[in-house]
Amino acid sequence: MSTRRNSARDRARRELGQNFLIDRSVARHLVDLLDPSPLPVVELGAGRGALTRELVHAGRTVTAVELDRHWSDELRDSCPRVSVIRCDMLDFRFPTAPYAVVGNLPFGITTAMTRRLLGERSWSEAMLLVQWDVARKRASGGSLLNAQWAPWYEFRLHGRVSARSFRPVPAVDGGILKVQRRPHPLMPLGDLRRYQRFVEAVFTGRGRGLAETVRNVTGCRIRNLPALPRDLTAEAWTHLYAETTCPKTRERFGRP
Incomplete structure (x- = not known):
């Protein structure tokens, strides 16, 4: 009977994509990477509570989000100071007051x-435990997602985490990704939607090289561009967006 219950629970965990962090040193390191601050923390995917307990030990006020009923009940019992919310993290209603984010996604x-997360407005930093390749890709830039959000956020890699640090053991290593909201954005937030449409159009546009693609998308001739969109820095994207102010661009992307 016990074996059947455990097997059913194990299947449920696999369906939820749960890989629990079991390495306390990794949990401690991730929490130590947070900026010293009295801000409360929203923890995403709390699971067995490895990160939760380190956050509490560090004196943080924690709201733990966990979908699995078994582990949310365990957390309420073992961490009475923590506010535990049982729900899908994608459906969680984030606070409007300032906070930080920690998550084993x-x-x-x-x-x-x-x-x-990037669409939320009130958090200052997010420490995320994700797949190694995803963490490395986000930190190095060059993707559509990075380019669309880089004027408002910085992405930094803070180490690789062995797959053996999780249970069940995943097929790939993890990586610690820190996302920090820029204190001085590279462009006004009011330009967000227009800028993101512009970036997507450049990434998906046709052309032999970036200069030709930008000309095809905007009607503007811009010199001294690198070969590909992925080669542009956050500052270069901002400058390119500002430069393409010809009539065709204003009409397509809604610029005033």
Whole structure:
């Protein structure tokens, strides 16, 4: 009977994409990477509570988000000072007051959850445990998602985490990704939607090289561009957006 219950629970965990962090040194390191601050923390995917306990030990006020009923009940019992919310992290209603984010994100929803976070307005920093390749890609820039959000956020890699640090053991290593809101954005937030449409159009546009693609998309001739969109820095994207102010661009992307 016990074996059947455990097997059913194990299947449920796999369906939820749960890979629990079991290495206390990794949990401690991740929490130590947070900026010293009295801000409360929203923890995404609390699971067995490895990060939760380190956050509490560090004196943080924690709201733990966990979908699995078994582990949310365990957390309420073992961490009475923590506010435990049982729900899908993609459906969680984030606070309007300032806070920080910590999360061991299920590998299957990493990109969706990252996009959801980037669209929220009140958090200052996010320490995310994700797949190694995703963490490395985000920190190095060059992707559509990075380019669309780089004027408002910085992405930094803070180390690789062995797959053996999780249970069940995943097929790939993890990586610690820190996302920090820029204190001085590279462009006004009011330009967000227009800028993101512009970036997507350049990334998906046709042309032999970036200069031709930009000309095809905007009607503007811009010199001294690198070969590909992925080669542009956050500052270069901002400058390119500002330069393409010809009539065709204003009409397409809604610039005033």
